[in-house]
Amino acid sequence: MELRHFRYFVAVAEEGSFTRAAVRLHVSQPTLSQQVRELEQRVGATLLVRDPAGTRLTAAGEAFYDRIKTVLNAVEEAARTARHVARAGEGTLRVGVSLPLPDELHFSVLSAFAAAYPRVRTSWRQVGLTDFDRPLIDGELDAAIMFMPVDSERLTWEPLTTVPRALAVPIGHPFWDAASVPYTEVLAEPLVRVASAVPERVTRWWHLHEQRNGEGPRLFGEPGGTPDELLIAVRMHRVLCPGPYNYKDTPLPSGIRMVEVTGLSPATVVAVRRVHDSGGLAEAFCRLPRAPPGRSRSCADRRGQ
Incomplete structure (x- = not known):
């Protein structure tokens, strides 16, 4: 049995007609009929019968159709994957x-x-x-x-x-000399205001909304949309700004340092x-x-x- 036998059989089963299936497959009806007969001979069972209402599946044909449809779908998926992999090289x-x-x-x-x-x-x-x-x-x-x-x-x-989560802390703030701060001590602290263009899910995650039991943070200053704008707000308003701890390895403005926040997922x-x-x-x-x-x-x- 070859794939063309399966495709011809599936087309007839789905169209309910040899004539319509032949049009769908762009083959002649005699060729289609011959291929289906060859398939039935190799399977050893009658799969399709013709009656005045059209062509229908036998019980054996229905069982065969369910399994062969799965095979054809798997073949198509394998071909799509191969094409994607080939394109991935360039x-x-x-x-x-x-x-x-x-x-x-x-x-x-x-x-x-x-x-x-x-x-x-x-x-x-x-x-x-x-x-x-x-x-x-x-x-x-x-x-x-x-x-x-x-x-x-x-x-x-x-x-x-x-990386751990952290806070940008201005000089003189009570957290300035801390090696780390538990997140529970952060919840009462004022934070910088983030621009509305920043996705809300991002702002909520960094502002610890899930840890606040429904109470929003206290926000100060004009909204910032870039790290530099937010760090200016930290200095100007003496408030905190959440961020990744790796920011400590970047050139921060004078008077600002990163302090790790503990008790949170990284x-x-x-x-x-x-x-x-x-x-x-x-x-x-x-x-x-x-x-x-x-x-x-x-x-x-x-x-x-």
Whole structure:
């Protein structure tokens, strides 16, 4: 038996007519009838019968149809996957990078991908707080490296590494000399106001809404939409700003330091792509990289936070 026998049989079963099935398959009706007879001979059972109402399946035909339809679907899926894999070896990949990342992780990820796919042209651009994962959702980018939380309905991701959560603290604040601060002591502290263009899920996560029992944080100052604007607010209003602890390794303005917050789940850096972009360059990019030794976790499938 060959695949064409299965396809011819399925077409007749679904159309309920040899004539309509022949049109669908772009073959002559005698050819179609001959192929179906060959199939029945090889199976050793009558699969289709003709009556005044058309062509219908026998009991054996119904059982055969259910299983053969599954086989054909699997063949089609295998072919699609093969095409995606073939295309993954060349083309262009547009990557968004949210800076700063711990240990300059983006360099190792981009370098690993370039080494594995030398024929792929990789372009990248920085994404900020206000655009965040929108360029990826809208199709302006194919993949990105950024902190969670991203859109869990339209995006899927692979964890790369984690860092503790922290606060940007102004000089003179009671937390200034602390090595770390429990999150319970942060809840009563005023925080910087974040621009409305920043996705609400991002603001809520960093402002510890889940830990506040329904009570929102106290916010001060004009809304900030970039890290620099938020750090200005920290100095000007003597308030706190949540952020990843790796910011301590960046050039912070004088009079500001990062203090680790304990008792919270860490901030996670992910390689992220659209849910439906499977089997191609974006998925290859997300699955390939590993974070630097000592800070990394292997990339495992992740579909929720």
